Amino acid sequence: MAIPTYDNLFNPVIEALKKLGGSGSVSEIEEKVAVLLKLTDEEVNEIHRGNRSKLSYRLAWSRNYLKRYGILENSSRGVWALTPLGTKTGKVDKDEVNKAVKLLDQALVKGKKDGKKVIDDEEPGLWQEEMLEQLLKLSPAAFERLCQRILRESGFVQVEVTGRSGDGGIDGRGIIKIAGLLSFYIIFQCKRYTGSVSAQQIRDFRGAMVGRADKGLVITTGTFTRDARQEATRDGAPHIDLIEGEELVEKMKELQLGLKIKMEESVEVDKDWFKAF
Template identity: 35%
Template structure:
C-alpha cells in the first residue's frame, strides 16, 4: 500500500493500473520471478496484489474509485505515508469491519485472508470479458480485433487471408493529421500465458517493408523482456496490448459490453450511528 501511494504522488496524483504496477516493480527492483507468475485465473499475480492494495486504500478513503481505469489520490491519500506496519494495520482493521458488518457470502469471502489468488470484486467482470475473448476461435478473435481498431479511429482496417498472413494478421491506417498517416500492421493472438521477447522480435521482422508501426494484441500478457524488445530504439516501434489493456479498450468504446449500475454499501458511513443505540 505504501509504494502504491508513493507512486501516485510521484506521477502527479493519478495513473492507470498497469503504470502503477510497473512503477512499483522498478522502485522496489523486483525480479521477474516475483513480477511474472500468474494466479489460477491466469491473471498476473503481482499486478493482482497491487489491485488488492488499491482496493483496501479505496475503502480507507485514500484513493478515489469514481473514474474507471484510473487510480486517483484523494486529499487524505496525498498526505498519508504508509510503512509495512501501518499497511498491515489497515488490512486487519478492514477485515474486522467486514466480519462485523458482512451481509452476503461475497462480503464474507473478502474478510477471510489476504486474497492474493482471487480478483478484487470490481475486476471480476473484466476477467469474464477476457475469458470470452479467449474462447473465440483464432479467426474470430482477429475479426473482433479488426472491429476494435476501427472503433478506436483506425481507417481501412482489414484482416489478412488466413493462409497468407506471413506473421501479420491485419493492416490499418492511423491518421495523425489531415496530412500525415501511418500504415499499421497488427497481430492478434489468444494466449493465456505470457508472450516472450522472441515472439515480439518475429513480429517486427514480419513488418519490414510492410508497415511503419506494429500493434501486438494478446489476451495474455508480455514479459518484461518482450516490453524491452518492443521499445527498442532504432527499429520499427511495436505497441503492446495485453489482456488487461485489451479489456479496457473494449470498455472505452462500449464494444461488446453494456453499462450496469452497481450500488455499493458505504459501511464507514454507518459506523457513526453504531454508538447511538
C-alpha cells in the first residue's frame, strides 16, 4: 500500500501511542504505526528526500498537527505523549484537525502583522534534515570521533575508537557506570550512510561481541529495518541497542552539540502580585 498522507496518519499515531502506554519515542511510534498499517520494509524505508523516509516525514507532520490540536505533547528528550485530551480521544476527524490548525496559522499571521509575539511551530524536521546532511559530509573516521564525543558527553568513560578493519565491524569500546556502582563494557559500531542496517549486519556485529563486551551499540545516520530491530532484541541473544539518524540528532540537540539553540525571553506582568500592596 502507499504511505498514507499526514492527515490520514492522525488516528494511527493516536492508536500507536495508546498501545505504547501513552508515550513513545519517534522510532517507537514509527515502528508501531508500521505494524498497525501492515507496511512492508520496502514501504517503511521508501525515501522522501535526502536521508529521510516518506513515512518518517509524514509522521513528523502528523505529530505536529496533533500537537497543535491539543492531542499530543513532546518533551525536550524527544518523547511524545498523549495529553489528557488525547487520552480521552478515540478518533479524530482529519478535516476538523486541519481546520483548527489552519485557524491557528491565520492567527499567527495576524499576530505578526499586529506586531505581537506569537509562538510559531517551525516546519517539523528542517533542522534535523540539515543536521543529517552535515553528518553525512563527515568522513567515516570523523563520524567515529563524533560518536566517541557523544558517548563521553552521555556519561561513558574510557571511550576508545579502534578504527581497525577486519575486527568484526567494531569501531570502538567504552564503559558505562550505573549509579557509580555497576560497570558495563560496551562495544559500538558507527555506520555513516543513508541506507538501512539489515538484520544480517546486526547478527555479524553480535558475533564480534562474544567474549568482548556486556552490551553492544550500533549508531547510524540511516535507519534499521524491522528485521534488524527484531534481531537486536531477540530472545536468548545478547541485547544490542540501536540509535538511528533521527534519534542521533535529537541526542545531539539534548547535549547541545553542533547546534546553536536560540531561547527567546518572554516577560509578562504579574498583576496579582501587586494586590499585596
